[in-house]
Amino acid sequence: MSLIAILSEVLVVLDYVVKVVAVGTVPENRKPGSSSAWLLLILFLPIVGLPLFLLLGSPYVTGRRHRLQQQVNQVIAERVEDLPSLPPGLVADAHLASLLGLNRRLTSLPCVSGDHRRLLPDGEFVGALAAAVATAERSVHVEFYIAALDATTEPFFDALRDAVARGVTVRFLYDHLGSRKYPGHMRMNERLTADGVEWHRMMPIDPLRGRWRRPDLRNHRKLVVVDGRTGFVGSQNLIDQGYLVRKNVRAGRRWVDLNVELTGFVVQSLEAVFATDWLAETGETLTQVDAVGPEPSGGSTGAFQVVPSGPGFPTEPNLRMFSALIHAATRSVSVVSPYFIPDDGLEQAITTAAYRGVDVELFVSEKADQFMVHHAQRSYYTTLLDAGVRIHMLPFPAVLHSKVLVVDGERAVIGSSNMDMRSFSLDYEVSLLGLEPAFVGELTAKVSEYRERSRELTPAEWSQRPLRQRYLDNVMRLTAALQ
Template sequence: MDGRAASAGGVFIGPCGLGYCGAEGQPNTGSVQLDLSVVGAILGVSWIVAEYLVKIIAIGVVPENRRPSSSSAWLLLILFVPIVGIPLFLMLGSPYINHRRARIQADADELLHEGADELPDVPPSLRAPREFVSIAQLGRRLTALPMVTGNSHGVISDYEASIERMAELVDEAREYVHVEIYIMAWDSTTDVFFRALERAAARGVKVKVLFDHIGSRKYPGFHRLGRRLTKVGIQWHLMLPFIPWRAKLRRIDLRNHRKLLVVDGKKAMMGSQNMIDSSYLQKKNVAIGRAWHDIMVELSGPIVAAVEAVFATDWYSESGEALGIRTYDGEFHEADVGGATSAMQLVPSGPGFTTEPNLKVFTSLMYLAQTRLAIVSPYFVPDESLLAAVITAARRGVDVELYVSEKADQFMVDYAQSSYYRSLLEAGVRIFLYPKPQVLHTKCFVVDDEYAVMGSSNMDMRSFGLNYEISLLTTGGDLVDDITEVVADYQRASRELSLEEWEERPLIRRYLESVMRLTSALQ
């Protein structure tokens, strides 16, 4: 091959291979190195240009429809660690993934408007300040649900007793049972409830069950649960399923956090409790005696139609089956507020809504406080508006109390939550720590012992922007007193945290608090 070029598969090879010939026919390796360095320089410049281009685009895209704290956190991650921040934002930060849910919610709102169009914003018999009525009007404009009357049959704070009561209600069913609970597991504690569902299906009652895919899958028996429900004749669907091989791709950080039960459209239960043993079936929890503490409320009357409407919307979202939305009946006009009958307004929220109804109703009610504001939340990681409402109330002279677990069950939340303690304590907020290892999982707050909110929504940014939640606003009846008494029980069981004690925490904890506070804003 001396002095000639050979062709191999279309690649021409000279006498010195792929290099150039130097003196006496030797390969000129310096030229090859020069060419590679030029290619490397071009790639390096291209990478830098692409990186800056992505950063410039991010500055314009990330803040769209996102609160400032969340925008700042995402931009910091993208600008300083783009190799991590960009993929995370594409998976978790896109605001465009929920368009289908928003359309479904808009359709449901239209049906709700039609069903309640003739009803006033609040029950005619309610005697409440104009400021409170305006909050009920706000809730209606954000969710299409008016404030109606409803009967409370008691708040249940005993974990197993609430499961047993739900089973009893299912045993009373004659037409249908609708269940929607974030975490479900068929274990020795919940067996009484699932057996009741089985009996209901056997006698011809239509039973429909929804539970969250990501929320439930990490607990024992998840993969058998669906098969067991199907075997006994129960219709069920996963909420927000993430199953790539079936083309069910959702934002993996979204959760349907609601907990509700509807029986025959006449009785309902809702609150903070999941359908799982109070240890959450974790051996470490059993070993240290850790248990979850929640509340559920049993309801009847017109408010049940609102609870049913929320289930119907979520069932349609996951199954494509339209159940119809039941309209309110004449009980609305006949019932007088007082005693067992309260004025009640359901406040559903989640990515299907674009207005964060729970956050807006919560903060508005907190600004109404004159004497007392008592907040119970396992995860207190507020956004700027909620934090301002709480601190402003304390600065106005309102007795503000915050009840949280001494040690949260989640590492990141534990540190993110406690990063707010100093500013709260300095403002005069009293912080009560529910003793570890117990987990205070109740979500409620009371204003002036006259108004109360309870349900599934935490006081954190996830619950305001990423989770589907359901909350109940109430006044004018025994339910407020019942919730107030539960808060009093928590105070008796807790110890108060002082600013002096908190200032003595170690530097490493302060550092972790700051880091977790920043990451909590990524949504």
């Protein structure tokens, strides 16, 4: 037998061995949809699928960051163990009490008092940040997935420079891969260094300095805390609304975002999230981790709970919170998400609510800014429309980037988390659950504004879409499940 024939037989045997092993190992601790997608890729394209699975496919994130998150959670849990489930004077029904307990059990952060000062749409956000930093006396903590120095964000960087000159400690975090591709990135680094800001990249990939991680993991959080008294959280990155990319400028794309400014005790929970990420990137422990609890009495009228999530939280706190809120809805559910790729459980929660007679509506962009995501999320529309979910699409070239959930006009969530599998499993996110009537009312009004600006996708229109689009939608749905 020739050498070529022997090698051919060895390759055939090896191919079967890989496939047999994959069938028995890929589904372990993995959702069925994800298992099927990985197996299809490995079985049909093993040369591509196997290396990708070995690099990105593990459902376990058990390295240093995971251990660090567990340690921080324990510290926070000990500090707040005497705090009640709700701030004094507020009463929760049985389901709400259960939900708040769920969030606390998974993240260690309790529901605490606080006040929302105002909602901040995209055009007002940077100015509000700069104004808050101008009042800083001790510290400014900044954390963004994407950050760049440009004409829009320069006033904020000027405020940071002036704060440092006054003796304020300014700490700045941004995601390495999330930011590096945008114009103004390197100038920003030079500016931060020159101005005396302490800055670090989050989730860096720098093999020459011994820094490596899974390239599919991101820190997608957006938050700012000033003096531990004023906090900002929401969907907006620290960059121009068009993201400075030439194709976006040509198309006239502008991102539509929403953020909230907070005061009160809840800001300490945001400090704890920042301090955890600062510890992960620098090894430096900030006292803010220890600052959560006890809660002061009086002053605030609202109740809020910060819900961090990400690979350090294998229980997927954001997904469980969204699902629990939707399952408990009795009147209305409004979901605003630029990227809507739910897992089976969340999809069933949404459609079941609609079948129960709850008014359910989904707000998305008419055309998402990412090709694969655009088609993957469209693959869910038939099931949603059949259940009676109303789908509102913000017309192109606007990109609806806000992340909001409002349930029964009584409970609302805002933050960085999309309703997609990446935000549930691979991205570090931060969400804010609010029970304050004024907060929920303003978010409800903002959702109404989105509704007025959008056009509704009807079942009749959807049934007439071209076959080519249906095919693309279904193929991209498989890629979305590669988690």
